[in-house]
Amino acid sequence: MKIFISADMEGTAGITAWSETDRLHADYPAYRTLMTDEVVAACAGARAAGATEIVVKDAHESGRNLLVERLPEDVTIVRGWSGHPDGMMFGIDDSFDAALYTGYHARAGSEGNPLAHTTTTRIACVTLNGVPASEFLLNALCAARYGVPSAFLSGDHDICADARALVPGINTTETMRGLGPATISMTPARATAAIRATVAEALSRPLGTLLPAQDAHYELTISFATSHDAYRVHWYPGARHHGMCRVAFESRDFFEIQRAYLFMTR
Structure with missing residues (x-):
């Protein structure tokens, strides 16, 4: 194993x-x-x-x-x-x-840990298909x-x-x-x-069912703490403004979501 x-x-x-x-x-x-x-x-x-x-x-x-x-x-x-x-x-x-x-x-956006964040403290909230991520x-x-x-x-x-x-x-x-x-x-x-x-x-039991549901299409939204990051990030290919300090990106391929997230949160 x-x-x-x-x-x-x-x-x-x-x-x-x-x-x-x-x-x-x-x-x-x-x-x-x-x-x-x-x-x-x-x-x-x-x-x-x-x-x-x-x-x-x-x-x-x-x-x-x-x-x-x-x-x-x-x-x-x-x-x-x-x-x-x-x-x-x-x-x-x-x-x-x-x-x-x-x-x-x-x-x-969670109150469950004084150090709560998603990747960087510059982000106020991330959602994937509307679900906080x-x-x-x-x-x-x-x-x-x-x-x-x-x-x-x-x-x-x-x-x-x-x-x-x-x-x-x-x-x-x-x-x-x-x-x-x-x-x-x-x-x-x-x-x-x-x-x-x-x-x-x-690990001492069957593992095959322990997979999250995977969707046919993904919309990633990132709400930044400041407009500066949102303006910079919306220039990523395929990204768009999606509200105040918020940028969205869509793809059918989750790897493209990962790639966009990597570059948009640097």
Whole structure:
């Protein structure tokens, strides 16, 4: 069994402030360790379920956060950003049996995490076919393009709820709940134990149904915090103004949605 793990940070147990996720801040090293611990736990759970190959995409900010020396020696890690539209899922293909997501967080416009966003804080809201979009929604659809089911997600309460609505049957570990600028969180030790056990459970059952619904046509809308970004982005081929500070793009091919999103959010 071959497993892909997309690892983010803002949904890691204990994280509450932007400084804890910023590699240039003194707070960061301790929380970088907690992010790594959750990935190691997911790897251990996958191995317990019979995984023979694991690829991890470091998918937070610089793409260079995980303490690579802490990862199991037979794991392959994808670091940095290639520029490929698969983004946080770069490295996945149709050879994988399942995708897992650690440290994921609530979408832009949600109140479920003090650090809620979708890709960048310059965005106020993203929708796909009228549905508010999280990074998980976009990434699960990316995995589905390759026929890869999404079996597990850990993160805050809101993203876990969104994941279960998008992919019925997905296993989740809720690490925290946001309350304004505060969080109520599991301890890291409890979170890693839960992640390990839940990943093992998730991968020890049939996975074929764990795919989000795919549509024949997609409309992506991005509402920016300022008109400056909206004006710049509407020059992307096929994009159009779609209301105040909002740009839309349509395609039948989800890969084209991914490509537009990559260039429109830079």
